[in-house]
Amino acid sequence: MLLGTQRINGEGILEIGGCSAVGLAREFGTPLYVVDEDCLRQTCRDYRRAFESRYPRSHISFSSKVFTTMAICRIVEEEGLGVDVSSGGELHTALGAGVAPSKIVMHGNNKSAEEMEMAVAAGVGRIGIDCLEEIGALQAIAAGRGATAEVLIRLAPGVEADTHTHIQTGKVDTKFGFWIVDGAARDAVAEILKAPNLALRGINCHIGSQILDNEPFVQAAEMMIDFAAQLQADFGYTIDDLDLGGGLGVRYLPGDDVPSLDDYAEAVTGTVKACCERRGLPLPRLIQEPGRSLIGEAGTTLYTIGVVKDIPGVRTYVAVDGGISDNPRPALYGSKYSALVADKANHPSTRTVRVSGKHCETDTLIEELAVPEVERGDILAVQTTGAYNYSMASNYNRLPRPASVLVSGGRAEIIVERETLDDLTRLDRVPKRLRAAERETAS
Numbered sequence: 001m002l003l004g005t006q007r008i009n010g011e012g013i014l015e016i017g018g019c020s021a022v023g024l025a026r027e028f029g030t031p032l033y034v035v036d037e038d039c040l041r042q043t044c045r046d047y048r049r050a051f052e053s054r055y056p057r058s059h060i061s062f063s064s065k066v067f068t069t070m071a072i073c074r075i076v077e078e079e080g081l082g083v084d085v086s087s088g089g090e091l092h093t094a095l096g097a098g099v100a101p102s103k104i105v106m107h108g109n110n111k112s113a114e115e116m117e118m119a120v121a122a123g124v125g126r127i128g129i130d131c132l133e134e135i136g137a138l139q140a141i142a143a144g145r146g147a148t149a150e151v152l153i154r155l156a157p158g159v160e161a162d163t164h165t166h167i168q169t170g171k172v173d174t175k176f177g178f179w180i181v182d183g184a185a186r187d188a189v190a191e192i193l194k195a196p197n198l199a200l201r202g203i204n205c206h207i208g209s210q211i212l213d214n215e216p217f218v219q220a221a222e223m224m225i226d227f228a229a230q231l232q233a234d235f236g237y238t239i240d241d242l243d244l245g246g247g248l249g250v251r252y253l254p255g256d257d258v259p260s261l262d263d264y265a266e267a268v269t270g271t272v273k274a275c276c277e278r279r280g281l282p283l284p285r286l287i288q289e290p291g292r293s294l295i296g297e298a299g300t301t302l303y304t305i306g307v308v309k310d311i312p313g314v315r316t317y318v319a320v321d322g323g324i325s326d327n328p329r330p331a332l333y334g335s336k337y338s339a340l341v342a343d344k345a346n347h348p349s350t351r352t353v354r355v356s357g358k359h360c361e362t363d364t365l366i367e368e369l370a371v372p373e374v375e376r377g378d379i380l381a382v383q384t385t386g387a388y389n390y391s392m393a394s395n396y397n398r399l400p401r402p403a404s405v406l407v408s409g410g411r412a413e414i415i416v417e418r419e420t421l422d423d424l425t426r427l428d429r430v431p432k433r434l435r436a437a438e439r440e441t442a443s
């Protein structure tokens, strides 16, 4: 499986964005997150085309949590997308990247007062209200600034998407948003409509992630529009925005069957048009918030292979110089990845190995990978790591977080520097009394 601009050159070496993976590893070190800029830009364009050609009032907003960096925010903004954020840190990153505040949507199920202040002060385009408490809090903040906050209300449409339970976010038993069926969402809307400094612009949901089937999206859209019709009937209130969140899956393994963007857009926009017509509602602006499906396949992580340990009759472990710290997804969700040996990309596979990290626990990255004969120093390229890898990385075992590079047309540029050992201790403080004790022991 080759993704985006990946290709195997005449010397049998994997290239991404016209750069040799071996050259990248040598120049920038490993582990290394590599972002295929052309692939990312193309996906942004494909998303826009798929939706805007079918539904002109479409707006695509990049869910920045998947790979929160200023350079990525810049690229998606250049491609005409908005950016959604879920914390003060993500908002700070988007603003720092120069994303127009009006193109930012702020989500989050437990926003702090500071985060809401930040969002109102910046004048972000939309703030998603997730609980009753936030209605009063946001009203007070907006009033204090003499501002009007334009808000969406987060709904739990009760759709159970077929994905890992940790990333199902729209079902009934959820911490997110207001449940529609028990009347909580309707009551919350009544509250928002009464708040003088809140302008309700519409409704939003997000039903889950890595969903490989259009049906749950269709169901969610239907339920959302049914609810919009109820609001129209009960309050004479017409939604302007219908934000259906993200959730479309990507290819992690060659056999993964992902709906095409055209089929997905056709299913969603077709449902929205048909349901609005049936309910006599004007067509709202349709917001999509893709994260994984925008950038997942544009990311590759390069590792250097170290120890190759054969346990006769059991298996061979191939250890790489990263692991659970740069990609916690296999451990968290049992996620599967595919990979190739970048410097032996045209060698036939001769055996199956287990790829492990270097952490002090069994951090399996890939349970079973078919590889050619591998040895210390080979470069392993793990694919589809553009989403929820860098952004979920940690310093476990005090490993410095990897660098990220953007590649295109044979050029490679750093977008996130590799952490140094000093970065790891930069925020440590040793209380004076401990330092004194240390001196005594030493003397």
Ligand code: LLP
Binding pocket: 063, 066, 084, 107, 167, 169, 205, 206, 208, 209, 210, 245, 246, 247, 248, 289, 290, 291, 292, 293, 329, 333, 387, 388
């Ligand atoms: N909008 C909202 C409100 C969200 O909560 C999310 C993701 C998205 C959009 C983007 O969803 P996507 O298109 O990426 O599926 N860490 C997990 C995924 C958690 C998803 C959280 N919400 C993972 O690594 O699989």
